[in-house]
Amino acid sequence: MSIFRSVQSALISFREMQKCLDIPKYLLISIVCIHFFFSGVISASAQELTSSFQLWMLNNEARAIGILTADRAIFARMSAPFGFLPAIDLPMPRSEEKIWKKNLNLYKILPEFNEIFELARRFGSGNFAKTFEHAHPGKWATAVIIGIPVFHVWRIADPIDKAFQEAFLVTMGISKNRDGDLAKRLTTSVEKLSDTDKRMMNAYLGHFVALYPGNNQTRQFESIFQNGIKKDLSKGLAALIGDSAATGTMSTSSKTVEKVPVANDSPVMPGLDSGDGSNASTSVSDVNNATGSASATGPANQQSDSNGSDPFTILEPGK
Amino acid sequence: MKFIKWSLLLIILLMFSACEPTEAFQIAYRLKVGSTYAFEVKSHVESHASSGEFDEKSPAEAVDTISVTVLAYRSGVFVLDITTGSRHFRRLMREDGTLLLSPGERSSDLPLFLTFPAADWPAGKVHRVDSSFDVGGKPVPARFEIVPSSRDAAKGIVSMKFAGTVDLPSDRAIQRKLNVKGSLGYDEKVGCPSTGEWVVEYSFDFANKEIAVIRPIWNIKETRTVSFHLQGVTQ
Numbered sequence: 001m002s003i004f005r006s007v008q009s010a011l012i013s014f015r016e017m018q019k020c021l022d023i024p025k026y027l028l029i030s031i032v033c034i035h036f037f038f039s040g041v042i043s044a045s046a047q048e049l050t051s052s053f054q055l056w057m058l059n060n061e062a063r064a065i066g067i068l069t070a071d072r073a074i075f076a077r078m079s080a081p082f083g084f085l086p087a088i089d090l091p092m093p094r095s096e097e098k099i100w101k102k103n104l105n106l107y108k109i110l111p112e113f114n115e116i117f118e119l120a121r122r123f124g125s126g127n128f129a130k131t132f133e134h135a136h137p138g139k140w141a142t143a144v145i146i147g148i149p150v151f152h153v154w155r156i157a158d159p160i161d162k163a164f165q166e167a168f169l170v171t172m173g174i175s176k177n178r179d180g181d182l183a184k185r186l187t188t189s190v191e192k193l194s195d196t197d198k199r200m201m202n203a204y205l206g207h208f209v210a211l212y213p214g215n216n217q218t219r220q221f222e223s224i225f226q227n228g229i230k231k232d233l234s235k236g237l238a239a240l241i242g243d244s245a246a247t248g249t250m251s252t253s254s255k256t257v258e259k260v261p262v263a264n265d266s267p268v269m270p271g272l273d274s275g276d277g278s279n280a281s282t283s284v285s286d287v288n289n290a291t292g293s294a295s296a297t298g299p300a301n302q303q304s305d306s307n308g309s310d311p312f313t314i315l316e317p318g319k
Numbered sequence: 320m321k322f323i324k325w326s327l328l329l330i331i332l333l334m335f336s337a338c339e340p341t342e343a344f345q346i347a348y349r350l351k352v353g354s355t356y357a358f359e360v361k362s363h364v365e366s367h368a369s370s371g372e373f374d375e376k377s378p379a380e381a382v383d384t385i386s387v388t389v390l391a392y393r394s395g396v397f398v399l400d401i402t403t404g405s406r407h408f409r410r411l412m413r414e415d416g417t418l419l420l421s422p423g424e425r426s427s428d429l430p431l432f433l434t435f436p437a438a439d440w441p442a443g444k445v446h447r448v449d450s451s452f453d454v455g456g457k458p459v460p461a462r463f464e465i466v467p468s469s470r471d472a473a474k475g476i477v478s479m480k481f482a483g484t485v486d487l488p489s490d491r492a493i494q495r496k497l498n499v500k501g502s503l504g505y506d507e508k509v510g511c512p513s514t515g516e517w518v519v520e521y522s523f524d525f526a527n528k529e530i531a532v533i534r535p536i537w538n539i540k541e542t543r544t545v546s547f548h549l550q551g552v553t554q
Contacts (some may be wrong), residue, residue: 064525074452079519079543081433083418084387088360089404095368096405096539190330203371207534211527
């Protein structure tokens, strides 16, 4: 839709631009083509982590509800087969509504997952934090103030630098309190689900991955839901915020949640195991450091710090 | 000569035995004008939904009394005044159970009615009623079959069994079944069924299929048991 709008607006303003700028036609066409190419790439990459899964679920629900409604009408009509004896008023229990309510609980946490994934993808590698640290934009901005010898003006350089950094984080959409520890944020989000909800989510994800093994986004989502996010990813953002408390691999799975076997049971992402808890001893201490609640959970504390490569390699293409 | 005579006698006896009329019933509504028939109807429904380890059962039960007053009878059609719970409506019904008119109800809401054959009905002969329901603009075939099984001459009760089914569209991913099974006791003295019980079973298995992979996602089952008996007839 956005592409359609931009095409429309571009066509309208194309002639005016040509007149105003007096640019050769071929150059203008090539600029427009480049713009559309990159806008397409950006919109494709901006697709959310859980959108395929959520659309699949909603579509299934809609189909099932539609069929059940039609069938219930026939069910009622077949229940009173005698002309002299109409059906009596009877409350019609719809047990499937309990399933839809359970599914609603799952939908509620999906935006949180998308946000966490997006933050981890953008800042999780720590490259951005390093670049920011090296560039010192705040220091450069306040360098002039430091050089002023009168009235101890240099003393306000540090507060201005800090204010600059905080404003910069706000501009980037990062909350210091909320995003200091992404793993903790993920745990808090998943803790809203009951054990039954988690089992259902695991089952749904298992179904989806078995049906569409090529959908990498949902495989990533399944991996994050079952195994949590890596320690390094939390560290990357924590370094940017300057919060040293954010450490640790966390698990979103509880002990009662068992991994649902899927068609392809191999590790779904490089560096993330499928959940057999083989490396549990290495990461339990990390979990204890990070979140007390997470230490009790998890067959999935299996990600060692050393063996895994970063699953979100967008900011580190060379790794 | 004797052998031929005995053979002929045997053949004649066999022919007579073959021609002996089997038991036949005259089943039709023979309601008395001005009488009110009170039926107690019990209905129990259980809805069951499951998805993986999730399992949910929701039962509901209701008991009601249905009063059927026969207002008039003309040209083989009864005018019935029916009261059930908060509802009150009228139906025009033929002697075989076919509904002619129901002013207070939408025709799309009317059930597929089980009727009796007009002629003599031999025991064991299946009477079939075919119809169809409109589902999403497409007709879905439905049928009822009823058969008289036995007759209690002392009580004047003819026992019948019936079954119904709807051919709901199904494929490998989505399977739907709707069946009815029940029994009916026709009271010859009263001129209408006096007891009956039937079970309506519905199952819906929702799965996703992608190439060769089929994954079951939701299963929903519903069972409704309806029973009635005639409490009494008042003039």
